[in-house]
Amino acid sequence: MHGVKRFTPEKRAALRKENEERAASYRSRSAAAMERRAAKVYDAASLEAVAKVVTENPDFATMWNFRREVLGHMFPDADVAARKAACLAEFALTQECLGINPKSYPVWYHREWVLLWGECEWQWPVELKLTAKLLALDDRNFHCWTYRRNVVRVAGVTAEAELAFTTTKIQANFSNYSAWHYRSKLLPAVHASAGAEGAAQLGAVLRNELELVRNAFFTAPEDSSAWFYHRWLIAQLAPGAAAALPPAEFEALVRAELQMVDELLELEPECKWPLAAAAFLGRTLDTHQMGSEETTGAAATRIGELRRVDALRARYYDSAGEATPTMARIGASTPTMAPTGKWYRQKGNFYSTEPTELASELH
Amino acid sequence: MATFWESTYDDGLPTHSTNEQLKTEDACRAVFEEWINPDxxxxxxxxxxxxxEHAAYLKAGLGSLAAGYVSLDASRPWLTYWISHSLELLGPSHALRGDEADNVVGFLRRCQVPGTGGFAGGAHPGQIAHLAPTYAAINTLVTIGTPAALAAIDRASLRVFLRRMKRPDGSFSMHDDGECDVRGVYTALAVASLTNLLDDELRRGAAEWIASCQTYEGGIGATPGEEAHGGYTFCGLASMVLLDRVELLRVPPLTRWLVERQMGVHGGFQGRTNKLVDGCYSFWQGGAFPLLEAALTRTAELPSGGIASLFSTDGLLDYLxxxxxxxxxxxRDKPGRGRDYYHTCYCLSGLxxxxxxPEPDPATAGTRPATSPAHWKTALGFVNPVYNVSAPKVEAALEWSRELPLPPLPSSLMRPQPAPTLA
Known part of the structure; x- marks a missing residue:
């Protein structure tokens, strides 16, 4: 309840005045642009009027819609060469706005629209560089990752090239879960050839991936990113999955992973993620009827340790557990729910619709 | 104003390293230490x-509808929702009433776009309607709940707007010539459900589209292929509840993903794997648990301790x-950050x-005994987590809209969707 910065009254008054002036100036610019839209004035001055608003408030969707209306009217024919200068101006403006708010929905949307509208093939390399630059500043900006994926799609960048990009991102920061996630999308695309050959190829690559995550584990075992990715890797190699290994190979691999995790736990016995991974790997053996009394027992022990180390989730480990039969059935069943939202009545008193009894003004 | 789906000038530190995590844990620990007993x-x-104090801060915010908060210029109905919903939860003596409520209703009426329907982000004529402020406006009007507030909703044009936002693949655009993601489906369905406009065309393909946004980890991303994120996971799951199609999701990994988002040291939630805690996810993640519970209860698969056995409600209350x-x-988001209306709303909603x-059954309570004192447990009114609106107010709105007929769709108002974008 503490730790709040306090300003002096003078400082506060000055801040308020500055805010008010800024707001007043913004309002008049915004009104000017709205008037031009209402009057359907589609010219360079309207573009300028919009720019003066969005550089203050990039999230004003109406302004970006107006901009697209203006551009459509100013360049009505199909001559994309004539649009190039206009597109360059749009790229400059949206880049400025992304500097103000790198997570603005309408700005990213507009930039994507321009890329298509101007058929800006010449811009593709710039876009890849720009997204790389923004991801260097914030490697978890999912707007930027999504935009990059869309550019990659139209520009026909290969999955191999993007995989190399994620490798550099992960090498720069093992914690970058967004990059790990992207890898899970890219790897199957890199090795998309059909049939047993494709599966075998993917299988070999995924086994290499296990080496990469192993480095992450031993560098920062408390960092959850690579551990989540690890689960995905194992699941892809399991019998019945996309890159299924022969059962005996899969069993050997899971046992080797288990041994690696056990070694890590000798160094870091109190660390949550390797404990969870050991439990998961043990349960995986059970699921595929590859477990022994020893591995099943070890997994149970790991869950017990997990329960102690990660006390917040103790009840989850007890009642739901990791891949226990009960939880596995849930996905297959078909719940039926009242369509109106009245379902909360199911909770009895706790979601009673009677007037709520509030504690009196306690403090 | 850091929100997961609005302007995010300041959405968390742009870092994600273990160092930042440790710094945040230290900052929380320091705050906890002020309240530690000798034992x-x-x-x-x-x-x-x-x-x-919360009520006074919220009431003061109503004044900023007119000015200030330039960054919110295109999303003022959010402000009315964050404030009115928070005040409603604080209890009858703080809920918006009388002139204050009438002013908000009047303001939202001016945000409503005549003819083509929906609500814009401000009362400035000429602003386009947008699903996010439409959701915020309808939730505000339902929260105020007076006949005048409900009558302010123009269902006929709202239906036109919602139908125009529907896309061939089952998802929804946020506005004419606008982006599309899971927020669109959720806001459209929530609004349609409260106003009894949820027809087969709005339902069409929505559940399948959301299911395609679920990632291998179990959470839900903004669009197919994106990493799982707390805000979108809530929107996707709540949509599935509204559609009565939760079974299309893979529930066990979804459960695990949600359970893993609660942070061990301070009890708050993070929004994504390996991100810092943020108070707003107390609702986006915490509010998903009762939705999950509804699904699990129907199939008698709920662990005996209820959702209190899936996440630590006591841990979350400690953090809040x-x-x-x-x-x-x-x-606020976390110690060291300032308060704002967005975080006030979603912290209180999660609270x-x-x-x-209910207190977990002592037999299954595990190592963490129930700890929250009575004045914490009774601090607020009940929320309907599907809409994040006060439960009795949702009930009243559904009662109001139940008998209203489906308004006709004038074909002249249905403008075609623009060409699809890259995504």
Missing amino acids: GSLSRESVSFCRT FVCCQQSNGGL AVAAAE
């Missing part, structure tokens, strides 16, 4: 709920009461969800 336990009884409350009113949970 080392947390003195929860001493931590009051600053009801009066101790780390997020400001003694001068309002709640309402966690406080409403």
Whole structure:
């Protein structure tokens, strides 16, 4: 309840005045642009009027819609060469706005629209560089990752090239879960050839991936990113999955992973993620009827340790557990729910619709 | 104003390293330490709920509808929703009434776009309608709940707007010539459900599209292929509840993904794998648990301890009461950050969800005994987590809209969708 910065009254008054002036100036610019839209004035001055608003408030969707209306009217024919200068101006403006708010929905949307509208093939390399630059500043900006994926799609960048990009991102920061996630999308695309050959190829690559995550584990075992990715890797190699290994190979691999995790736990016995991974790997053996009394027992022990180390989730480990039969059935069943939202009545008193009894003004 | 789906000038530190995580944990620990008893336990009884201060801070925010908050210029109905919903949860003596409520209703009426329907982000004529402020406006009007507030909703044009936002693949655009993601489906369905406009065309393909946004980890991303994120996971799951199609999701990994988002050290939630805690996810993640519970209860698969056995409601209450409350009113993302209306709303909403949970059965309570004092558990009214609106107000709105006929769709108002974008 503490730790709040306090300003002096003078400082506060000055801040308020500055805010008010800024707001007043913004309002008049915004009104000017709205008037031009209402009057359907589609010219360079309207573009300028919009720019003066969005550089203050990039999230004003109406302004970006107006901009697209203006551009459509100013360049009505199909001559994309004539649009190039206009597109360059749009790229400059949206880049400025992304500097103000790198997570603005309408700005990213507009930039994507321009890329298509101007058929800006010449811009593709710039876009890849720009997204790389923004991801260097914030490697978890999912707007930027999504935009990059869309550019990659139209520009026909290969999955191999993007995989190399994620490798550099992960090498720069093992914690970058967004990059790990992207890898899970890219790897199957890199090795998309059909049939047993494709599966075998993917299988070999995924086994290499296990080496990469192993480095992450031993560098920062408390960092959850690579551990989540690890689960995905194992699941892809399991019998019945996309890159299924022969059962005996899969069993050997899971046992080797288990041994690696056990070694890590000798160094870091109190660390949550390797404990969870050991439990998961043990349960995986059970699921595929590859477990022994020893591995099943070890997994149970790991869950017990997990329960102690990660006390917040103790009840989850007890009642739901990791891949226990009960939880596995849930996905297959078909719940039926009242369509109106009245379902909360199911909770009895706790979601009673009677007037709520509030504690009196306690403090 | 950091929101997961609005302007995000300041959405968390742009870092994600273990160092930032440790710094945040230290900052929380320092705040907790102010409330530690000599025996080392947390003195929860001493931590009051600053009801009066929160109410005063929220009421002051109504004045900023007119000015200030330039960044919110295109999303003022959010402000009315964050404030009215928070005040409603604070109890009858703080809920918006009389002139204050009438002013908000009048303001939202001016945000409504005549003819083509929906609500714009401001009362400035000429602003386009957008699903996000439409959701915020309808939730505000339902929260106020007076006949005048409900009558302010123009269902005929709203239906036109919602149908125009529907896309061939089952998803929804946020506005004419606008982006599309899981927020679109959720806001459209929530609004349609409250106003009894949810027809087969709005339902068409929506559940399948959302299912395609679920990732291998189990959470839901903004669009197919994106990484799982707390805000979108809530929107996707709540949509599935509204559609009665939760079974299309893979529930066990979804459960695990949600369970893993609660942070061990301070009890708050993170929004994504390996991100820092943020008070707003107390609702986006915490509010998903009662939705999950509804699904699990129907199939008799719910663990015996209820959702309190899936996440630590006590841990979340510790984080909200101790780390997020400001003694001068309002709640915040995390220690060291300032309060704002967005975080105040979603911290309080998460608090309402966690406080409403029954104490876990001592037989299954595990190592963490029930700890929250009575004045924490009774601090707020009940929330309907599907809409994040006060439960009795949702009930009243559904009662109001139940008998209303489906308004006709004038074909002249159906403008075609623009060409699809890259995505």
